[in-house]
Amino acid sequence: MATSTEKRGALAESYYERVREAHLVALWRVPETDAPEPAPAESPHVWRYDELIGLLKEACALDLGGESDRRALNAVNPGRLWGTTQSMVAGYQMVLPGESAPAHRHTPAAIRLMLSGRGYTVVEGEAVFMEPGDLVLTPGWTWHDHRNDGDETMVWLDGLDVPFVRGMNAQFYEDFEGKQLQPKLVPDNASVSRFGSGVVPSDEPAVTRHSPLTKYPYGSTLASLRRLREVKGDPEHGVSIDFVHPLTGGPVLPTMACAMQLLPPGRASQARRHTSSTVFCVTQGEGYTVVNGERMDWKHKDFFVVPSWTWYEHHATGTEDVTLFSMSDRPLLEPFGLYREQVR
Numbered sequence: 001m002a003t004s005t006e007k008r009g010a011l012a013e014s015y016y017e018r019v020r021e022a023h024l025v026a027l028w029r030v031p032e033t034d035a036p037e038p039a040p041a042e043s044p045h046v047w048r049y050d051e052l053i054g055l056l057k058e059a060c061a062l063d064l065g066g067e068s069d070r071r072a073l074n075a076v077n078p079g080r081l082w083g084t085t086q087s088m089v090a091g092y093q094m095v096l097p098g099e100s101a102p103a104h105r106h107t108p109a110a111i112r113l114m115l116s117g118r119g120y121t122v123v124e125g126e127a128v129f130m131e132p133g134d135l136v137l138t139p140g141w142t143w144h145d146h147r148n149d150g151d152e153t154m155v156w157l158d159g160l161d162v163p164f165v166r167g168m169n170a171q172f173y174e175d176f177e178g179k180q181l182q183p184k185l186v187p188d189n190a191s192v193s194r195f196g197s198g199v200v201p202s203d204e205p206a207v208t209r210h211s212p213l214t215k216y217p218y219g220s221t222l223a224s225l226r227r228l229r230e231v232k233g234d235p236e237h238g239v240s241i242d243f244v245h246p247l248t249g250g251p252v253l254p255t256m257a258c259a260m261q262l263l264p265p266g267r268a269s270q271a272r273r274h275t276s277s278t279v280f281c282v283t284q285g286e287g288y289t290v291v292n293g294e295r296m297d298w299k300h301k302d303f304f305v306v307p308s309w310t311w312y313e314h315h316a317t318g319t320e321d322v323t324l325f326s327m328s329d330r331p332l333l334e335p336f337g338l339y340r341e342q343v344r
């Protein structure tokens with residue numbers, strides 16, 4: 001009896017050995033294939049502005065960062081080896097007065113959320129001026145360089161879809177000829193003049209995959225949120241707006257959607273979870289987010305991650321309205337019927 005069990009065990013072991021050698025795996029040994037719901041590897045986490053700024057200033061003092069031309073610290077999710085979520089990387093970038101970062105382009109798309117100082121990014125020949133709270137797009141494969149001609153240090157949040165693009169083996173990168181700044185080819189802020197007021201020029205028929213509007217200024221974002229709050233009669237859970245492609249109404253980038261919500265002090269957003277993962281950045285005020293029952297405190301300019309399929313709700317504390325910027329990978333899920341959302 002015992003011998004036959006032993007014999008069967010030995011045969012099974014030899015069987016699995018040969019299955020492995022044939023570069024196969026038995027479905028009945030991969031429980032993940034039938035996982036009933038997402039179990040993301042990444043964890044919720046907050047990156048604090050004050051702490052990271054200290055580290056960026058140290059990089060300036062030590063003259064580090066020249067290797068990459070861009071002084072950015074990218075957030076590594078505690079549950080991952082690399083990347084802030086499975087699809088996105090976020091982090092702060094610092095450009096000192098008089099500094100610039102040479103022009104280059106890459107297939108990963110990027111957003112910048114300006115946090116401190118002012119200056120500009122040139123995107124495909126258009127100088128796009130940035131002030132705190134402004135959202136600026138660098139769509140995939142567009143030439144971009146960053147310049148600080150002023151006397152204040154510029155700091156912004158970078159958000160890129162690098163983990164997704166690399167995961168699909170579709171990353172390409174190029175330096176601009178001679179690693180120079182690119183020439184300005186159109187008037188400054190040209191895309192804002194064209195598309196920035198809720199109207200579109202009648203003779204702009206070509207619809208690009210990404211929004212043709214390069215900048216979404218914080219002043220108009222905040223004004224829209226305040227108007228929306230008024231028409232909704234000061235709603236209990238605050239208000240939220242999506243940044244959209246002016247010609248399609250869709251997300252600003254094919255791989256990343258951006259939004260901004262406003263929560264008055266003492267108010268909280270509805271608890272929700274969805275299959276997209278999200279990076280939030282605090283553009284105003286202070287508060288905390290309850291993620292899977294745990295409280296994460298945050299204040300102005302901090303950013304944090306809420307992984308896929310994880311319950312969360314934001315609370316505004318303090319005396320000022322909270323505005324929370326968010327970027328998510330929802331556009332990567334929706335076309336395939338993979339986006340799901342629940343509200344408690």
Ligand code: GTQ
Nearest residue numbers: 070072074091093158160
């Ligand atoms: O500023 O162009 O954080 O290309 C990572 C890659 C920023 C940038 C990052 C980039 C940039």
Ligand code: FE2
Nearest residue numbers: 104106110144
């Ligand atoms: Fe770049």
